[in-house]
Amino acid sequence: MVVSVLAVLLGLFTGIANARPNATCSGSSCNGVDPYNSGCTAVTKSFTQKDGSTGSGTVQADLRWSSNCVSKWARTTNIYPGAIRSLSANLTDNTTTHLSVEPIYTSSSYGQIWTNMHTGVLSNNTNRILCAIAKQGKVGYSYDAATNVACY
């Protein structure tokens, strides 16, 4: 009896310790889904920064990866705020022309924006490296910072 109770408690503890948020999608079913509230745990696999040339501050592009959703997305963060800013986040393939894989998101507020997710499997079922590109500028002006590509 004691052993059974201990076994149940141990199982509960292990389950809690290993619990992951429930993902709402995985793989290609995540294509086009907003990662926010998706239950997709994420890490940054590659990132790059750029300073604005006319005072918009520093912008960072992250290529985010979720192992439980098997998906990637691009995230743009205004790291060091300068003057009022506009942000852009772009998830692209890793061709020289960097074609957008998901819609580009923009914002005119300080903070962080991100694209929809994509599994990276494009035509011909090939698993592609995807890249994040971030842009930043003063609101009302053209972007004065565009990062290099952060790819994974």
Added chain:
Amino acid sequence: MHNKNSLVVKIASYSLWFIVLFLVASKGYTMVSAFGDETKLPAISKIEKNGVSVSVNKVTTDTNKGKTDIVSCIDLPSNADWLPYAKLKNGTEDIAFETTTVIDPIGGDASNSSYRCYHFIFPKELHNKKVKLSIEKLRISLPESLTHDMCLEAQNKIQVDYPDFMFSCNIGDHGISYTIDNLPKNMDEIQAYSLINDTLTSTLFGPWELDITVP
């Protein structure tokens, strides 16, 4: 008996290897390890400070692209999404990183371990140079799953030093933004946003500096 066909095959094989090696050399790569798990490379130099150890494990230059690539491994405080911010110190010149990429172990995922290796790519090609790799800080990245409770907790922390400081987070629909509801005297908006960013994330300040020689 001498086999003419096998001799022809041998000559062709050797010729092929010569061509491959010639092409690789002519691309200007200084290759230390073309294959293999880069997370298993031995340390060239190492430093430990504030409970974090940092090593340099490989240094290469790409003549064609004008870049210097440094593989560095860090024993991080936890499995969280720590981002290292690095620069190269070349005398009086500081070279900021261009791109930092996590290296997954072969067959594995780097995020499963607190020991992680990175490619730090710098936008300058250096040769025969003694420089310093400096990891300026380690910062946990802000999650997309930020909540209003986390913002309130950050506000409470900031209010210890700035009791008048008030801000709110606007969360959702592909982004997070902040509204400064009350700006303390002698603080401008830029300082306020920096404070919010620093408080919402966790940062360990270095620097962790290592002397390296770029071949």
